[in-house]
């Protein structure tokens with residue numbers, strides 16, 4: 001990976017930061033922050049689902065672990081928010097490695113893998129809804145206390161900036177995947193596991209590495225979510241909503257592409273917000289829009305929004321498409 | 331380089347490979363022939379670690395690798411092609427070959443460069459930027475060979491890489507295979523095209539119904555009555571039928 005490879009992530013960060021500081025209203029700034037959080041969750045999902053062809057229905061397991069970890073550490077141990085962030089990411093990654101170890105050891109793929117991840121997330125949701133350490137059904141509240149070390153800002157533009165920087169870092173991570181042997185092996189496994197093995201690829205280890213990275217990235221989204229709303233409960237942390245949004249954003253944006261999850265998150269949440277405004281806030285109407293967009297994407301732009309740009313510029317890039325197909329075939 | 335001893339594989343009742351042994355000596359091209367369904371591909375799969383034998387051992391470069399998974403055997407220098415081609419369909423030809431090259435070249439740029447060189451060598455120069463899914467049958471066979479070659483193997487297991495190629499394409503690829511051998515790569519090849527076997531192999535083994543029934547120089551083996559019966563019997567029967575049909 002060269003410095004040039006980091007140019008696009010850098011430009012994206014500058015554009016987004018410019019937007020955050022362009023005098024957006026409070027509502028729009030909140031929307032931007034939320035877009036960044038969902039983008040991060042989807043960027044994590046994309047590493048495993050997009051590059052590795054292993055679609056998970058349970059990324060909530062990682063998101064929730066990140067969210068709970070940082071809030072528990074801060075409220076009960078008085079740890080500072082940044083240390084909580086690091087711990088949340090590490091623990092989320094560890095949960096990913098654990099689920100990966102169990103599933104990949106037994107050779108789970110396709111819908112079996114998707115269902116097992118969903119099962120893990122649901123178990124965590126039910127457990128955290130009753131366990132004392134997670135505050136039971138009441139959840140955990142983080143007291144308001146502005147300060148850089150607390151990762152809480154009176155001026156929410158700073159929080160937006162931090163979220164944007166993390167999105168930029170995740171973009172760079174994805175770029176590295178596209179430029180490294182590890183990434184090439186991961187894509188090879190997605191395309192044909194047997195052929196990859198024949199070429200010396202340790203399929204188990206590469207998958208394990210991918211789910212660990214993927215989980216860490218989505219756990220970071222969970223940390224930021226908890227930090228942004230100063231609250232987490234079982235539904236928010238481990239509920240299926242985040243698994244679905246991460247997956248939707250990645251697929252709609254373009255599987256296995258660097259910008260796909262970011263573009264997908266912005267498009268989905270942007271349209272969802274517009275629909276809510278137009279419809280006068282009918283509950284659940286944004287979910288309806290999400291579903292419709294997903295169906296339209298899979299039917300007409302199977303490579304996701306990013307493939308539209310490539311179609312226009314005439315560059316052939318079949319990766320996202322095959323990822324989607326292999327997922328259906330698995 | 332490679333020897334398999336007493337390999338046996340059963341598929342629920344059917345004995346696909348039955349106590350078969352062979353050796354592929356270093357620096358040679360050894361052939362494995364036999365009628366359809368003889369168990370040749372199954373034997374390869376056990377040699378490369380994709381199937382676990384029910385009995386027997388696989389020895390590679392003096393070490394027993396019977397229990398080793400395929401990727402470790404690949405790292406030792408064993409590369410196989412698949413009779414039913416297994417391309418990374420969504421990737422370009424260059425990217426396909428680069429996955430093989432990555433085994434000894436961690437850098438992406440280097441792997442891509444190696445892929446270019448190897449692609450050109452097997453006759454895929456103008457297809458390097460195409461999606462592997464868009465290749466012809468012959469192109470896919472070449473890609474199998476190129477990817478295996480890219481791992482810089484000591485031993486190449488080629489499973490019918492010439493099948494589906496037309497006579498002029500076969501003429502083009504024979505010298506390539508010979509040149510690979512001349513560089514010191516040991517080759518064990520399954521092949522139905524006798525012209526190629528005669529042309530390339532110093533020694534051939536004949537597998538029929540899972541059993542190794544003959545071995546020796548190709549000319550001698552092709553005259554062995556047991557082989558003619560087991561192996562060429564198929565073709566002869568078909569020819570007789572065709573002749574009968576023409577007469578009527």
Ligand SMILES: Nc1ncnc2c1ncn2[C@@H]1O[C@H](COP(=O)(O)OP(=O)(O)OP(=O)(O)O)[C@@H](O)[C@H]1O
Pocket residue numbers: 341344346364365366367368369370371372373413
């Ligand atoms: N996975 C499997 N499960 C069950 N039976 C199998 C399996 N693989 C192969 N067989 C059977 O084992 C026998 C040997 O098959 P194999 O593919 O090894 O033959 P082959 O010599 O390579 O034939 P061909 O020349 O047609 O490629 C065949 O009868 C085949 O149907």
Ligand SMILES: [Mg+2]
Pocket residue numbers: 370371372413
């Ligand atoms: Mg075969």
